[in-house]
Amino acid sequence: MKFATGLLAAVLLLAGMNASHAAIRITDDRGGQIGTYVDKYQSLRTSGETIIIDGLCASACTVVLGEVPHDRICVTSHANLGFHAAWDLGANGRAVINPNATQALYSLYPSPVRRWIAARGGLKPQMIFLRGKELMSMYRPCYLDARASSPH
Template sequence: MKVVTGLLAAVLLMAGIGVSHAVVRISDDRGGRIGTYVDKYQGLRTSGEMVIIDGLCASACTIVLGAVPQNRICVTSRANLGFHAAWDYGSDGRTITNPEATQMLYSMYPARIKRWISHRGGLTPRMIFLRGRELTTMYRPCYLDAQASAHEAPAR
């Protein structure tokens, strides 16, 4: 058992994660209400927890990029970030873009994410995705088995 614990500690240290820090894994989060995510990620920011993005993180989920310091976020090869304009339901029940909420969402992102979004036409009703090599030039890759050392962040 000592060997397994020592090995896990070595893997975590090589990944830049201290053994005493908890880890939150985001894997299938399609987003939701902006305010809910602002509150959730404010708590995550102050907790000191490491964030592993290991799958879809779309819409309001992407607020994590501005709420948690970059050095506490890593991405796996499965990470896939989806960005789009904020929206509300209109009086007829259809979705309509909310320019004020879209601007608020955009303002929360780090400068490199804002540049990436701007180069793709900005936040529009159409989802744009950041993944693969392009994502790993912005966020460091995770070098550990996210399943073994993390608990799942609640998905909506």
């Protein structure tokens, strides 16, 4: 009887969910142009979708932390956020730090993330990673949902 009651509860729960309860799962996103990510995540801000970070979210991908409300982001034990200074291509195709873009990126992050970055010397050319217990202390844990889709 317990099984039947549990099954009925699960069916009713799933039947009551609509598209606003959908989830986007980030698993291996190495980033790209900051503006592209700002646009992408601003559109998700009003969608009602939950963001599940379940793997690498590096570079411009981390814009999600500032563009999507904190209560709609959750992290799994596999979540790994990578941060570094913003850069442009300079002479001879070499990467050159862009201080203005770096400051704009930094200002997007919620204050606990900014404090974590500052405690490690700020955004620099080298990637720094936020994961594990430190990350779990800043964001709620989530559990994978079969309905979650990957944006790639």
